[in-house]
Amino acid sequence: MSSSTFRGLNPTMLEIELRRVLRNKRTAIFTLIMPVVLFEVFGSSQGTSDKVGDGNVTAYILISMAVYGAMLAATAAGASVSLERAAGWSRQLRLTPLAPAAYITAKVLSALVISATSVAVVYLVGTTSKAQMPTSTWFQTALLAWVCSMVFAAFGLFMGYLLPSENVMQALGPGLALMSFAGGLFIPLSQYNDVFRAIAKVTPVYGVGELARYPLVHDGRLAGAIVNVVTWTLVFGIGAAMRFRRDTARV
Amino acid sequence: MATTLTDTAIELSGVTKHYGEVHAVDGIDLTVRRGEILAFLGPNGAGKTTTIDMVLGLSVPTAGTVRVLGSKPEEAVANGLVSAVMQSGGLLKDLTVRETVRLTASFFPRPRPVEEVLARAGLADIGDRLVGKCSGGQQQRLRFAMALVPDPELIILDEPTTGMDVEGRREFWAAIREDAARGRTIVFATHYLDEADAYADRIVLVRRGRVVADGTSAEIKAMATGRQVRATLPGARVPDLQAIPGVESAEVRGDTILLQGRDSDMIARHLLTQTEAFDLEVTSQNLEEAFLALTGDGS
Known part of the structure; x- marks a missing residue:
């Protein structure tokens, strides 16, 4: 890698990127408010004080909803390349010294910040709820939900390069909800039959959810979850990189 | 402005660009001297935008060479020696005018101050306006402001006033003319003859990817009127x-x-x-x- 690989990367980029996210009401609702609302709906229903692992069902649901918010946030941050391509902004950037890899890096950094904000908001609301788990588990699960959501930053980038739409999140929002059901984020896998459970384990949301909840439940499916997260990160990352190379090639 | 050792702003030699069977640019030789204001005049589809894309390093010629201020086009762009005002697009609607210029400035190692650039493009009063709320003329002056950020030797404008009303065109050209008085090289593509006539020292007429006439406005008129x-x-x-x-x-x-x-x-x-x-x-x-x-x- 030469010194010019990340040429042009700077804090102003990140600052303005974050301002844009906050300015966009739809993104703010999707990534900051919706996970909280879902947690309030599912997390306060009957039987949530039942014990799960080191904590209770409310804590289990809290982690799942934080994962969901982090996923949405990271996907939205990555998928914003779609809008920027449609607006001709990517082309405009080629008339500046900004290196293409620096642009992608800024997108990943902004995904990290927005996803961290989303997790923080859900967990803050969680502290006022009936959620119970050891203090260290609060931090471990939050950190895992945040870090693992980068699978979806890669997913968002890939989709952003793949789909030409200006409103790519309108398609990806429902898609992520479906993937969350498929991956056992909204409904525990124990409620599924054997066939659906087997399918769930190869879908991209499964690994993130399992990993983030592991410090709470310790249920021994760690290796499968790690393989799942790494594999999907590679699939989406390589897909995004291929589309990105095609997009920035001089023809 | 940065100094370079060459007196030539753009040098195209034997440049062609083919897209399959289509010869968008079919052999252009052209030398633009520094300090010139040159109009690249031709009907739609004459190869103007294709040529500009090659000068900016956005695409590579099928054959021939392009040199910009003595460098490869992409190097000239990366060094802030050349910038461009594109015909459309290239703006984010959810940024303000000032944020757009600030962001552009953040990519360059030695940008001009943001407020100075806004003033020169006639945007000082609307810095806090969202780009999506700006008129076509204001958006075009914003593109011009972005092009001014690196204080380039050469600015290329691709059909900059397409779709603007008369007042917008007048204000836009007033800003350009004021800037050109500082000695910057300016190349603009247009299909408006009156613009070429009013603002260019030299007019290069292109048709079907070739130069069909090259001279001052008076010389071109004498050829065909x-x-x-x-x-x-x-x-x-x-x-x-x-x-x-x-x-x-x-x-x-x-x-x-x-x-x-x-x-x-x-x-x-x-x-x-x-x-x-x-x-x-x-x-x-x-x-x-x-x-x-x-x-x-x-x-």
Whole structure:
């Protein structure tokens, strides 16, 4: 890698990127408010004080909803390349010294910040709820939900390069909800039959959810979850990189 | 401004660009000297934008070489020596005018101050406005402001006033003209003849990917303007008509004669006093027609 690989990367980029996210009401609702609302709906229903692992069902649901918010946030941050391509902004950037890899890096950094904000908001609301788990588990699960959501930053980038739409999140929002059901984020896998459970384990949301909840439940499916997260990160990352190379090639 | 060792802003030699069977640019040789204001004039599809893309390093020629201020195009762009105002797009609607310039400035190692750039592009009063709320003319001046950020030696404008109203065009060109007075090289593509005429020192006319004329505005006009005198004159013969003073070309269609020449008064006086011609009609070939004559498919 030469010194010019990340040429042009700077804090102003990140600052303005974050301002844009906050300015966009739809993104703010999707990534900051919706996970909280879902947690309030599912997390306060009957039987949530039942014990799960080191904590209770409310804590289990809290982690799942934080994962969901982090996923949405990271996907939205990555998928914003779609809008920027449609607006001709990517082309405009080629008339500046900004290196293409620096642009992608800024997108990943902004995904990290927005996803961290989303997790923080859900967990803050969680502290006022009936959620119970050891203090260290609060931090471990939050950190895992945040870090693992980068699978979806890669997913968002890939989709952003793949789909030409200006409103790519309108398609990806429902898609992520479906993937969350498929991956056992909204409904525990124990409620599924054997066939659906087997399918769930190869879908991209499964690994993130399992990993983030592991410090709470310790249920021994760690290796499968790690393989799942790494594999999907590679699939989406390589897909995004291929589309990105095609997009920035001089023809 | 950064100094370079060359007096040549752009050098195209034998440049072609083919997309399959389509020869968008079909062999252009062109040298643009530093400090020139050059209009790249031609109808839609003449190859103007394709040529500009190659000068900016956005695409590579099929054959030939492009040098910009002595460097490869992409190096000139990365060093802030050349910037461009594109025809459309390239703006994010959810940023303010000032944020757009700030963001652009953040990519360059030695940008001009944001407020100075806004003032020069006539945007000082609307820095906090969202780009999506700006008029077409204001958006175009924002593109110009972004192009000013690196304080480049050369600015390229691709059909910068397309779709602007008269007032927008006037304000836009006022900003450009003020800037050009500082000695920057400016190349603009246009299909508006009056813009080329009013703002360029030199006009390069392109048609079907080739240069068909190259000179000052006056030289280009002299190449193609003129008037046509039409009259009825039974039995006229072309050699006799061509002998009439002032006639450059003559045509006979039945009883009708068509005479081309720059001094139509002299031709008309001759026809009315020295011949039996009647039903005389003088029509002027305006600049638009001259342009069409040089760039149209018939030439």
